[in-house]
Amino acid sequence: MGQNSSQGARMTSPVRVIVVGAGSRGEIYSQFASIHPERVQVVGVADPRKFARTKLQQKHKILDENIFEDWHNIVEREKFADAVLICTPDRLHKEPAVAFAKKGYHILLEKPMATTAEDCTAIVEACTQSDVILSVGHVLRYDPVTHKIKELIDAGVVGDVMHIQHLEPVGFYHFAHSFVRGNWRNEAESSFALLAKSCHDIDLIHHWAGPRRCVKVSSFGSVSHFGKENKPTGAGNRCLDCSIEGDCPYSASKIYLNRVKQGHTGWPVSVICPSSLPDIESVTEALRTGPYGRCVYECDNDVCSNQVVNMEFEGGLTAAFSMVAFTEEICKRKTTIYGSKGELSCDGHEVHVFDFLTQRSTKHKAHNDAPRNFGMSGHGGADYHLMAAFISAVANNDPSHIRSGPEETLLSHLLVFEAERSRLESRVVYCGDAGRR
Numbered sequence: 001m002g003q004n005s006s007q008g009a010r011m012t013s014p015v016r017v018i019v020v021g022a023g024s025r026g027e028i029y030s031q032f033a034s035i036h037p038e039r040v041q042v043v044g045v046a047d048p049r050k051f052a053r054t055k056l057q058q059k060h061k062i063l064d065e066n067i068f069e070d071w072h073n074i075v076e077r078e079k080f081a082d083a084v085l086i087c088t089p090d091r092l093h094k095e096p097a098v099a100f101a102k103k104g105y106h107i108l109l110e111k112p113m114a115t116t117a118e119d120c121t122a123i124v125e126a127c128t129q130s131d132v133i134l135s136v137g138h139v140l141r142y143d144p145v146t147h148k149i150k151e152l153i154d155a156g157v158v159g160d161v162m163h164i165q166h167l168e169p170v171g172f173y174h175f176a177h178s179f180v181r182g183n184w185r186n187e188a189e190s191s192f193a194l195l196a197k198s199c200h201d202i203d204l205i206h207h208w209a210g211p212r213r214c215v216k217v218s219s220f221g222s223v224s225h226f227g228k229e230n231k232p233t234g235a236g237n238r239c240l241d242c243s244i245e246g247d248c249p250y251s252a253s254k255i256y257l258n259r260v261k262q263g264h265t266g267w268p269v270s271v272i273c274p275s276s277l278p279d280i281e282s283v284t285e286a287l288r289t290g291p292y293g294r295c296v297y298e299c300d301n302d303v304c305s306n307q308v309v310n311m312e313f314e315g316g317l318t319a320a321f322s323m324v325a326f327t328e329e330i331c332k333r334k335t336t337i338y339g340s341k342g343e344l345s346c347d348g349h350e351v352h353v354f355d356f357l358t359q360r361s362t363k364h365k366a367h368n369d370a371p372r373n374f375g376m377s378g379h380g381g382a383d384y385h386l387m388a389a390f391i392s393a394v395a396n397n398d399p400s401h402i403r404s405g406p407e408e409t410l411l412s413h414l415l416v417f418e419a420e421r422s423r424l425e426s427r428v429v430y431c432g433d434a435g436r437r
């Protein structure tokens with residue numbers, strides 16, 4: 001990507017950003033400005049929800065003239081910031097990304113890029129043609145532990161990589177929250193689970209595979225357990241009215257109400273009260289009337305609760321990915337990489353390498369200087385490092401700071417679409433060759 005001459009070489013003042021979509025992700029990314037006001041300043045926000053945009057305005061002291069219900073009004077104005085953080089719902093990524101790119105804004109775009117291959121391609125083309133920096137929210141590329149894995153592979157500690165085995169344990173109540181009751185439960189309203197939840201993981205496998213292209217893929221998966229046919233006898237339609245709620249691990253009372261009673265008002269409790277701060281009264285009302293109080297066996301969810309993806313890359317490298325809803329761990333990925341000289345394993349916290357020659361195991365630590373409690377608990381400080389890299393890239397007009405840039409991210413997204421096509425069509429898909437059987 002070329003440099004944008006209008007930006008100059010290096011900024012001496014803070015990078016000015018606009019938040020488009022002031023929900024959970026927008027709030028997390030903008031938190032970086034509170035920690036590093038000398039590096040970044042939030043100067044605008046757009047969100048149709050008054051509570052969300054007012055909350056961000058008060059936190060960052062944004063001028064009234066830069067508060068918008070509709071992001072289209074920002075594009076109509078003269079450019080008044082350096083970059084935009086696009087954190088709108090999945091299906092509302094493409095239009096603002098293309099519009100802001102054409103306006104000359106650098107872009108941090110929450111994953112997934114978009115919900116179709118065509119829209120992903122259009123975003124990359126717009127950013128390339130407008131010569132703006134694009135960083136996609138593949139936060140795990142910035143996780144110090146997963147980055148250490150890439151460094152060790154590139155250093156040759158396991159020799160030639162032969163096979164990658166990777167597991168994403170979503171977490172039983174996380175899946176119920178986001179993918180049964182929540183915003184990503186229904187493909188028509190958001191996107192399929194492999195894209196919404198696991199494009200992170202397919203991207204990591206693609207990243208670890210290096211320059212080798214994926215040549216074919218197969219995938220299997222379905223909606224398991226969370227359906228009317230599995231509803232226990234005597235269960236109610238809402239958890240607050242259910243006589244057997246005490247015996248249900250997916251009880252909304254347990255997931256939300258018990259937490260707020262213990263003083264916990266962060267995720268996932270904060271999500272269910274979009275118009276007020278969560279407390280016992282507002283959470284109870286949300287469970288009584290809103291989507292998060294529904295019985296998990298009576299929802300309109302249709303996205304996979306478990307899915308496997310098998311991939312073959314050039315040179316014979318194979319990879320196997322599993323996404324499972326029904327786990328104790330929440331998003332603590334587990335990875336094993338098998339090479340010609342050794343075996344690398346990671347439990348989400350530590351990396352161990354067993355050397356075949358010496359028959360000894362070495363533990364490798366990853367340095368993480370992210371502030372505690374920044375971002376999502378399952379992201380290991382990666383949210384912080386993603387923002388740090390993006391702000392550095394914009395401030396120095398240097399896209400090399402970005403680990404999740406347009407071209408490679410597009411390739412991994414296209415692989416996700418190919419995998420889902422395999423699942424839907426029950427066949428092996430030869431990547432990049434739609435007509436081949």
